[in-house]
Amino acid sequence: MSGSVLSRRSVIAGAAGVALLGAGLSTAAAAPPSAAPPLPPAAEHGWVTSTLARMTTEEKVGQLFIQNVYGKDATTPDARNIPLYGVASPAEVVRKYHLGGVIYFAWTDSVQNPQQITGLSNGLQQAALTQDSKVHVPLQVATDQEQGVVTRIGPPATQFPGSMALGAGRSTDDARTAARITGEELKAMGVNTDFAPDSDVNVNALNPVIGTRSFSSDPGLAADMVGAQVRGYQDDAGISSSAKHFPGHGDTATDSHVAFPIITHTRQQWEQVDAPPFKAAIASGIDMIMTAHLNFPALDDSGDPATLSRPILTGLLRGELGYKGVIVTDSLAMQGVRDLYGDAEVAVRALSAGADQLLMTPAMDDAYAAVLDAVHTGRISRADLDAKVTRVLELKYSRGIVAHPYADPTALDSVVGTPEHLAAADAITDRTTTLVKNDTHTLPLATSGAKVLVTGYGVTTTQTLADGLAKQGAVTTVKQTGTSPTDAQVASAVAAAATQDAVVVTTMKAWDTSVTDPRGGQQKLVKQLLATGKPVVVVATRDPYDIAYLTQAPTYLATYSYSPVAIEAVARVIGGTVAPTGKLPVDIPVAGDPSRVLYPFGHGLTY
Template sequence: MHNEPTFEQSIGQHLVTGLQGVSLDGQFIDLVRNHKIGNVILFSRNIVDKHQLKALCAEIHDLIVQETGFPPLITIDEEGGMVSRLGPDATHLPGAMAIGATADQGNAYTIGRISATELRALGIQCNLAPSLDVNSNRLNPVIGVRAYSDNPETVASFGTAMVRGLTDGNILSVVKHFPGHGDTDVDSHTGLPVIEKSKEELLACELVPFKAAIEAGVPAIMTSHILFPGIEGEPVPATMSRTIVTDLLRGEMAFDGLVFSDCLEMSAIKDHYGTSRAAVEAIRAGVDLVFVSHTYNLVAEAASAIAESIRNGYIDSDEHAVSVERITKAKIRFDAHSEESLDMVGSEEHRTIAKAIMARSVCIGNMPTESLPDLGDQPLFLGCRPFHTTLASNGESETPPFPDWMASQLGGKALVTPDDPTNEEIIALMEETRGATCIVIGTYNGHIRQGQLALANAMAGTGLPTIVCALRNPYDLVYLAENIYSFAVFEYSTLAFEAIRCILTQERTATGVLPVHW
């Protein structure tokens, strides 16, 4: 049995904080003790290996139970693909668009179950995934391959399948970013996006996957930091909008689960409203849990501001009590403190399944002839290193550069190129084609940094067989010359590189179906 939380403990239930290192530091411990913070988000910065991570989660669990009387929600962004925090000990899982490209919703369920098994074993019970955004804007800098498709029904079917997989594995799945982040060309980590759509337009597209998830029993939804002037007359983003959170999500859409905010330290919030004010307004709007993920003093300020707003009646005390009860019930249901073995974390069984699903995701963009050209004995591999398209992506990548990895497997020459080469750099790179038998280029959101596409098209002009592999958003393929052989593989990882290798050596053919349209 759990006792009723004290007033201070009830405030802390609303807050999710990060920690700075790979162990509990004094400031974090003081923060939890002084403000009864009830929940944590983990990032790559907190993880060394699976043994350290499991021990860290156990320490977090014990500290928060001691101080708040309830287990914590230990959360993580483990979407798979380009948003993965767990590191090489865990199974690297394909991301949403790669799964969507397999055209098999069963793969989404399977990925959800694998993710759940590994997270539970580590002591994590809340996955901030999947994204239910409909990526209808190809210039979207933050979603892209994190979405299953640009078709709302496809997103709905694949997203709900992954939610079922996570839930069946006893993981609290938090779908995002309500009411939709797919039709923006601004990243809310760095700016304040606006979506100028009416409610009717949102109901026909962005809200379709969320409606399906609610009907399927999704336990939690995360809000976005986006202005929707078509449904909210005040200049506040969805996270701070009672019209959107309470009237639309809880009222019209009948959602009775947990509502999380996205991080209140993102520029869309911090620069325009301030973190502590936003925390108060989010709770007042109907959000249950707010993320203040990086800065301890901002967490403390948010806790104090929420407490004062409840005391003075700005936040309704009855609504606060209902929200806290909703949070604590979910914590008891999904409590992950266990002695489960780590054997399945990064197991051969899981890695084999992930590899097979990734292999089925590769899509043909263009085939000028009936079959791929032979690489010959001197293939030339080119491509840039991955760069931060969004702060949501992984940190400093441990993945080797695409050209280096491919040359190590297939021989030939490797050249790591700039991520947006100039005309002068392209001319210099053209000199490197002498003696090459085939050119293979990996692009990484070249539709945004178009020097990559200029390089690919210039290489195709040499007369040498040229193959392009889109290693993130598939929209790169739109801008390529007609004589280029092209594929989409949706992520920059050795898992994806291996799938490409099998295509280039004609060990298998590309069977994926592009889940976006142009």
């Protein structure tokens, strides 16, 4: 915690003022920051110490939970909350458990548009700050805005292509700028915590859950990018960030959302491969580190997931790495942490292992009661509980959430999706597109007047790409075929190619014929388009690894993202208005033989 903190007296007065301010707010409105004046600096630990001393055990335990709530605003009842919490409105959920934080998703209706998000954030803060209590502690309002494939808040918020694309661009300045812009826009909407950046090193090309969420398969590059993004989120934008998923989720072919991965790295491999990005995050002052629901026998041979492992969280992360901030679990609704114990026991074990906050328990009443019982019986000592709550309160104070809990809805237009932010996103993304193959020198394509078929994955993706090529003079036809094209869809696209001058085909995880494309239709589509003799440009719009299964394709681009900002950039590269400069941030192994490299880290062509 910083040395500029509040005295006991000034904090009590300031907190009371904030509570009164909150009481006068409507759910959809917010007071501008000037209505909550900065609290004066005074003796170190003033607010944290005085607040902790006046909290009940129930209030302390509540600070250890971050939950999803259903609803577009704070006070309207939503029946989906009742099975989980026994109350209907998001505000009631916050008050019932004295929650430490909330997390937003599209599927909870939390993220509709900037005005709605701001109103929800302010309404939930009002609920937290106007409880009948001796203390008034604002909420962490969180989301997963990693960008790229994990993006919770879409346009008009500024979009970026994600971590692996930034790794391809190789610029830590660009990575930091992307984090700053994302963080500033989140903060303007009342979201003060971003569960990003992903700090896993994706050394497994068959990884189904990380992939392009990782910056790189190279630990050094990943570490540099993670450190830059932490500084962008926290130092520049002033929100909390969270490095995830400790101790490292990059070398698995198992998705911890639905199963229990095992990482077979040795301790030395962990030191060399997995640890560097987390060490960089800690060195950059990261506020939070998120745990992984996976088994890492070299670090703990008990068979427990890392989330429930005291040797990993307390021994390794706290002890050996010296991490002082908040440890938060990944979602406790994920199967990877639920296989061995019931939901109530998982909550207690995670806290006993060293976690400070529990994310999205699917059994809130049971978990809350179990943690309270663990404190009362001494299974979790009161000193340990106070240490966890202290870390949470220190984060909220040092990140400015105590002084400024509310967002100003009148400031949204001057922050969210501004022309300056959008231009920066375009410029950054232009530097990430990677030209992997150009054997027949098809690129750059002479687009003026050319008839171009755009086919493959994605209704929005194919149309956005066609629109981008049309801006450069092409006459485009769109035939979207999805992630698992049928024979009829393939035949239709091939027939359409006959009257075209060139074909651009988009793929999305075409390597994954077990899940994404069980029929192998994407690979079939590309092969049959190549057989027409027309110039064919393959664009991998997510994982760059598709080329290993499409080696006969002479022209191949990697975007690392199907976000429109990435697709618009690749259109500029195809047409030659932008030269490709991205370099592969991963090794692309030979299909079926991960020991052999088809295209190495650092490969990339230009013109």
